[in-house]
Amino acid sequence: MSLLLKKFKKKILYGFLIGILLTPVFFNPAFRHPFLFVLKKPLGIFTLLRRELGAMIYFHRNFIQNERLKKEIDLLRFKLNKLEELYLEEGRVRNLVSFKNESDLRLILSRVIARSADSWHSVVLIDKGSNHAIRPGMSVITHLGLAGRVVEVNKTTSKIRLINDANIGVSTLVQRSRQEGLISGTLGNRLILKYLGKSPDIKLNDRIITSGLNQTYPKGILIGTVIDIREDFSATSIYAIVEPAVDLSKIEEVLIVVP
Numbered sequence: 433m434s435l436l437l438k439k440f441k442k443k444i445l446y447g448f449l450i451g452i453l454l455t456p457v458f459f460n461p462a463f464r465h466p467f468l469f470v471l472k473k474p475l476g477i478f479t480l481l482r483r484e485l486g487a488m489i490y491f492h493r494n495f496i497q498n499e500r501l502k503k504e505i506d507l508l509r510f511k512l513n514k515l516e517e518l519y520l521e522e523g524r525v526r527n528l529v530s531f532k533n534e535s536d537l538r539l540i541l542s543r544v545i546a547r548s549a550d551s552w553h554s555v556v557l558i559d560k561g562s563n564h565a566i567r568p569g570m571s572v573i574t575h576l577g578l579a580g581r582v583v584e585v586n587k588t589t590s591k592i593r594l595i596n597d598a599n600i601g602v603s604t605l606v607q608r609s610r611q612e613g614l615i616s617g618t619l620g621n622r623l624i625l626k627y628l629g630k631s632p633d634i635k636l637n638d639r640i641i642t643s644g645l646n647q648t649y650p651k652g653i654l655i656g657t658v659i660d661i662r663e664d665f666s667a668t669s670i671y672a673i674v675e676p677a678v679d680l681s682k683i684e685e686v687l688i689v690v691p
Contacts, residue, residue: 528574528575531687537650537689537690539687540560540687542558544683545558553598553599553619554580554596554597555594556580556594557591558686558688559588561585561586561587561589565690566585566590567585569582570648570691571649571650571688571689572687573687576677577654577655578602578653578655578676578678579595580600581593581649582688594680595623596621597617598616600616601614602646602649603644603646605642605643606632606633606658607638607640607641608635608638608639611634612627612643613640613672614626615640615655615656615674621675621679622659623675624671624672624673625640625671626671628670629669630670632670634661635658636658636659637659638657639656639657640654640655640658640674641654656674656676659675660672661673
């Protein structure tokens with residue numbers, strides 16, 4: 433206890449002596465200015481270090497906050513995109529369901545789950561199969577028109593060959609004139625209407641529908657619209673270029689027609 437008291441007294445004494453020594457400095461300008469000049473650089477360095485340290489702390493805090501805000505923004509974008517997809521899907525499905533309810537056809541709603549990467553074929557895979565009464569040969573439509581036909585069936589999935597596939601043919605009618613023809617695919621976003629003869633009754637913007645001559649496709653389903661009429665190389669017949677009613681590159685849901 434006495435040792436602590438002695439140390440405390442020494443500190444008081446040292447403080448008193450320092451105060452006596454510094455008193456002339458603060459009251460006498462002759463001493464004050466040199467003293468402040470001597471302290472100026474250390475104080476300046478200390479101020480600079482304090483400012484830089486504060487800036488580093490401020491930057492680190494802002495960096496952490498910025499990263500947190502970025503993660504929150506990314507999450508909100510993900511949720512917004514998901515909601516947008518749900519909204520668009522709901523609109524497409526609503527159109528198909530409305531068409532299904534108003535149609536005289538027996539229809540099964542299905543979703544496209546895969547698309548062929550083979551450039552020689554235009555094929556998609558749907559999420560319905562034999563377990564859902566899907567059979568090969570059934571025609572496939574949307575609320576806009578003909579999309580293709582079922583060519584292969586498993587228990588839970590089915591393969592659909594789209595009408596722009598080069599290996600598919602559909603018997604058709606020009607809706608206005610009842611001119612017969614045959615639609616073939618081109619693997620692109622256009623169809624070819626062939627076997628029209630030399631002087632067919634067909635015009636630009638004519639609508640092309642299924643003829644019903646082939647039991648695969650019910651009569652009267654819209655296929656597309658004539659956008660060009662040409663003469664073949666032999667100059668013996670006319671053919672037409674048809675734009676499909678269904679955007680075959682973007683279909684995500686389809687309706688299977690049950691005979």
